[in-house]
Amino acid sequence: MYKLYGSTTSPYVRRLRIWLANIEHEFVNMQIYEKAGREILITKNPAMKVPALEHIQDGKSLFIYDSRVIFRYLSEQHGFPALSWPQENQLTLIDAVNDSLVQMFQLSQSDVVADTDKLFFKLQKERVNNVLAELDGQVQDGEFANWNYPAICLFSLIDWVEFRSLHNLKGLNALLEFHQENAQRIEVTATDPRM
Numbered sequence: 001m002y003k004l005y006g007s008t009t010s011p012y013v014r015r016l017r018i019w020l021a022n023i024e025h026e027f028v029n030m031q032i033y034e035k036a037g038r039e040i041l042i043t044k045n046p047a048m049k050v051p052a053l054e055h056i057q058d059g060k061s062l063f064i065y066d067s068r069v070i071f072r073y074l075s076e077q078h079g080f081p082a083l084s085w086p087q088e089n090q091l092t093l094i095d096a097v098n099d100s101l102v103q104m105f106q107l108s109q110s111d112v113v114a115d116t117d118k119l120f121f122k123l124q125k126e127r128v129n130n131v132l133a134e135l136d137g138q139v140q141d142g143e144f145a146n147w148n149y150p151a152i153c154l155f156s157l158i159d160w161v162e163f164r165s166l167h168n169l170k171g172l173n174a175l176l177e178f179h180q181e182n183a184q185r186i187e188v189t190a191t192d193p194r195m
């Protein structure tokens with residue numbers, strides 16, 4: 001059996017919860033920035049990040065860390081095809097924005113003001129703007145027309161950006177439309193962090 005450790009708000013966790021809609025698993029929700037949650041987290045993933053997967057077989061546990069590796073592991077377990085190289089690149093781009101926004105979110109929670117004249121913020125802002133424009137173009141070109149894993153990852157990112165008000169998506173019309181078109185899927189509403 002599979003246990004997925006995470007939080008309802010993490011876009012990295014949500015992508016797997018959506019993708020796992022038809023695969024039996026237990027979701028273990030933790031408050032990863034609070035003491036009790038961190039005490040559990042450290043026993044599941046030494047890197048103290050979510051998601052982490054526990055696969056329990058014949059009484060033995062195997063832990064897998066990192067959404068990308070968890071996806072690969074589960075794909076192999078279930079005989080699903082590997083991602084194509086362009087799809088791997090889509091994930092790299094989505095994760096680049098995700099990571100930049102996670103870091104900036106953590107800084108804002110640490111009362112650090114986002115001064116875009118400062119190198120760190122300048123770099124993140126450039127990356128986020130550049131990648132979102134690229135992804136908007138890819139959506140326009142129909143690259144995310146199928147509801148596959150990269151599309152689920154993109155949706156989870158955009159919905160998290162909206163939920164946390166992390167970035168103004170004005171003008172990125174293809175991304176906004178993509179978000180709207182997929183927002184009512186059952187596995188999407190079932191994993192909505194606002195609930």
Ligand SMILES: N[C@@H](CCC(=O)N[C@@H](CS)C(=O)NCC(=O)O)C(=O)O
Binds near residue numbers: 009012032067
């Ligand atoms: N590359 C990792 C990134 C996971 C990640 O950054 N998760 C965030 C939550 S959205 C986290 O656990 N952050 C905890 C921390 O940075 O201390 C993955 O794909 O799983």
